[in-house]
Amino acid sequence: MGTLYFVELLDQHPWFKVAAIAASAGSAGKTYEEAVQGRWKLSSPIPEGVRNIVIQDASKVNEVADQVDFTLCAVDMKKNEVQALEEAYAQTGTPVVSNNSAHRWTPDIPMVIPEINPGHIEVIAAQRKRLGTSTGFIVVKPNCSIQSYVPALHALLDFKPTKVVASTYQAISGAGKNFTDWPEMLDNVIPYIGGEEEKSEQEPLRIWGSIINNEIVKATAPLITTQCIRVPVTDGHLATVFASFENTPSKEEILDRWRQFKGRPQQLSLPSAPKQFITYFEEENRPQTKLDRDIERGMGVSVGRLREDTIYDFKFVGLSHNTLRGAAGGAVLIAELLKAEGYIQSK
Structure with a gap:
């Protein structure tokens, strides 16, 4: 597609x-x-x-x-x-x-x-x-799956994340399908997407890597483990994320980093760039795939439900449009x- x-x-x-x-x-x-x-x-x-x-x-x-x-x-x-x-x-x-x-x-x-x-x-x-x-x-x-959580983590790199658990709930369009040609996805969840978990665990490290001797060498931290699940929605990949940090931030510091984050596309005012790259929802039931995947014409990333965790430092939910921002x-x-x-x- x-x-x-x-x-x-x-x-x-x-x-x-x-x-x-x-x-x-x-x-x-x-x-x-x-x-x-x-x-x-x-x-x-x-x-x-x-x-x-x-x-x-x-x-x-x-x-x-x-x-x-x-x-x-x-x-x-x-x-x-x-x-x-x-x-x-x-x-x-x-x-x-x-x-x-x-x-x-x-x-x-x-x-x-x-x-x-x-x-x-x-x-x-x-x-x-x-x-x-x-x-x-x-x-x-x-x-496409890493777009739902890597931007939110990237805005917090100064706090040195050490361990991350991310479970992604991925739309059927990520497989190039819709409900007409994949009717078995109706009322169904498939707990496996071939090759996706390795990509979701390793590709962020290359994104955060460095150029050394004319090659991109992947970062060594944070440690990331994932599960990738196919769910019966048309578009939009949602992630539940748990993260620990070497220098643990406060909730207010995290929210401020997300609100303030801008990258090179925003600085250059590129035509497809979202004005607000990361949008945080205060509502307990947001972001929702159907409601929020099209934020910033599908090029923004939505985050919500940030709270302290009993095992990791913080947990949150992220969402991105897999065929627009992600593809x-x-x-x-x-x-x-x-x-x-x-x-x-x-x-």
């Missing part, structure tokens, strides 16, 4: 427009409307500006790259195939912003949440040398950051 959301988000975007759409050879030659027939799962109609764009063969890298200033990549392929395809586009001098997981652990490819680790894009210089290009590169977006919207925001910082330019 990544391409669907990219198309929707880029419709009327103030900086970017869709110049070309590429997919597998089986879709090449069809119009976009023909290619997504029966698979357009969004409530809004297909944007007029892309309906009649003819799909190109993504494997014809030079032909596609010649038509665009950068690419947003969301493909359903094997890991090694995704890696090769993205590197091929980068080697044409074309920046790649990827929604795929294939390059999340490539040492010189930054995995970015723009408000949290924008400085990691500095490793692009080393990556360009490896790929043999002066203008191309790859930047990736992290897993396509997050990738578009990365592209905006890269453009604002001079990494994406017109060819």
Whole structure:
């Protein structure tokens, strides 16, 4: 579903427009409307500006790259195939912003949440040398589940979190599904999502890592353990979080950090950036997935139920929109950051 959301988000975007759409050879030659027939799962109609764009063969890298200033990549392929395809586009001098997981652990490819680790894009210089290009590169977006709790923890890093327990309750759109094509999720909870817990435990450490010898080296703390559960909601990943700190803050200090937190996208007033990145709800029954996932056009993070814990120092609930902040919207925001910082330019 990544391409669907990219198309929707880029419709009327103030900086970017869709110049070309590429997919597998089986879709090449069809119009976009023909290619997504029966698979357009969004409530809004297909944007007029892309309906009649003819799909190109993504494997014809030079032909596609010649038509665009950068690419947003969301493909359903094997890991090694995704890696090769993205590197091929980068080697044409074309920046790649990827929604795929294939390059999340490539040492010189930054995995970015723009408000949290924008400085990691500095490793692009080393990556360009490896790929043999002066203008191309790859930047990736992290897993959608970590957006629900990592921003709230990041705002508290000065207090040195040491141990974190996070359980995520994840929407079916995270699996590219809706209730029509996944009816067994109605009135059901599945306590397992393949590979998700390892991602949720390890990717935050890479986000909080440092550039050492032209590679991103993951942080060693905090220790994170997770459980990831599929629940019967359309969109929105909710997390329950327990955390202990080396320097335990007060509740008031935590709330103040959340209210005051701003990142590079807010400083630059990027088009997709939420004005208030972290919103705290005082009500005991918030945030709620259905009510609050669309806060700040789906690009904000909601937090609530902060209280002291009997085993850990504090516990709270976090919520983010998995297909917007956690997927396509997050990738578009990365592209905006890269453009604002001079990494994406017109060819």
